[in-house]
Amino acid sequence: MIDAQLLPAFVAVAETGSFTQAAARTGLSQSSISQRVRRLEDSLGKTLFLRDTHRVELTAAGATLLEYARSLLATLAEAELRVRDSSLSGEVRLGIAEDIAVSRLPRILQSYRRAHANVVLHVQIDMSLNLLERLDKREFDLVLCKRLNPRHHPEVRSIYTEPLVWVGVAGAQGIARMRPLPLALHSDPSVTRRLVLDQLKQAGIPYRVSHTSWSFAGIQAGVAAGLGISACGRGFVPHMLCALDAAEYGLPQLPSLDFVLARRQGELSRAADALADLIERNPMALEYPRLPAAHAPLEPY
Missing domain, CATH: 3.40.190.10 (Periplasmic binding protein-like II)
Structure with a gap:
């Protein structure tokens, strides 16, 4: 039987793609995260992650377990609420x-x-x-x-803290090398907009805001259309976009x-x-x- 206490560590690794980040999210040590994942794998007799020095990726068994783990943890949280005070x-x-x-x-x-x-x-x-x-x-x-x-x-x-990363549409990353740099950003007042523009100004990189929207969906649409690149929390990068390596495109590292x-x-x-x-x-x-x-x-x- 699966030990439910091991699932938060597994879900954290699956969702962050990193044992280090999973430790930061859960408040556990990296060794504790690794031990819990290993115990879960041993109890199931299945490998849940493919690991090497560069990446952590879910196996087919891991992807299946992730769906059930999320549902089970949500159910347990709801049960706790009901028992504590209804x-x-x-x-x-x-x-x-x-x-x-x-x-x-x-x-x-x-x-x-x-x-x-x-x-x-x-x-x-x-x-x-x-x-x-x-x-x-x-x-x-x-x-x-x-x-x-x-x-x-x-x-x-x-x-909660989340690294802020540059994002673009897959296959059109060359937009990130253009100068002035075309940007798709929220209208002000926006925390992300202010952080991005502040870092570009400090780095002396010319830019132009070519697409603005009040909504996150609107920003995604602008980036997907190739109107510019944007930034968002690493855990918020939507399916249609991909994170860009700042150093590769001569962009400044963004704060969390x-x-x-x-x-x-x-x-x-x-x-x-x-x-x-x-x-x-x-x-x-x-x-x-x-x-x-x-x-x-x-x-x-």
Whole structure:
């Protein structure tokens, strides 16, 4: 029988494509991650990952297990919610950054709704900087978004960091060598836009913003059409795009994105506290639902 305690380590490696990154995501040591994956492989009698010095890739058995592991962990989280407290009621106002809204976060919200059917959940999507400003005006109980750096809203605790990477459409990476560099970016105010433009200015690389959109889907469409390159969290790279190696294209390395769950000042309701706790205990759910090996090389473990 599969030991469910081994599954979070397995899922972390599968979704990050890296034992190192999986350790950072879960708060475990790299050796502990490796041991848990090895124990899982031994118990199943199957190899779950193909490993060498340059890449970590799911085997067919690993890809099958990943689907069930995600479902099982979500079910366990929902069961824990129901057992802990099924009597919560009231309203919770949640603001979510637009790119996070297309991740697996909906599964967490679905689990919360099933466990707390008497809670009315109000969700609004907006840009991260707008959300933080609106939180200060007490328009939300909780806001899940990005911040520019730890000095920006220092009172908010980071729950997850994600490397920011350059992205382009497969087969048209030559766009990344053009100068001025054509870019597809969110309209301001945008954390990613400001980080990208700041790094290009510091590197002295000329650029032009050739495509803008308020939505993550709009940015994907612009990049897929070859209108420019963009940037997003490594775990958010969509299926139609691929991560670009900064050094290969003479681009500056980008800083990490800092994801935060900000709480309204003052005492929150028990319902809001329960949702905050669920999100904070499942930071990997923020990633875009894709397999890292599907479209881009994986980093060394």
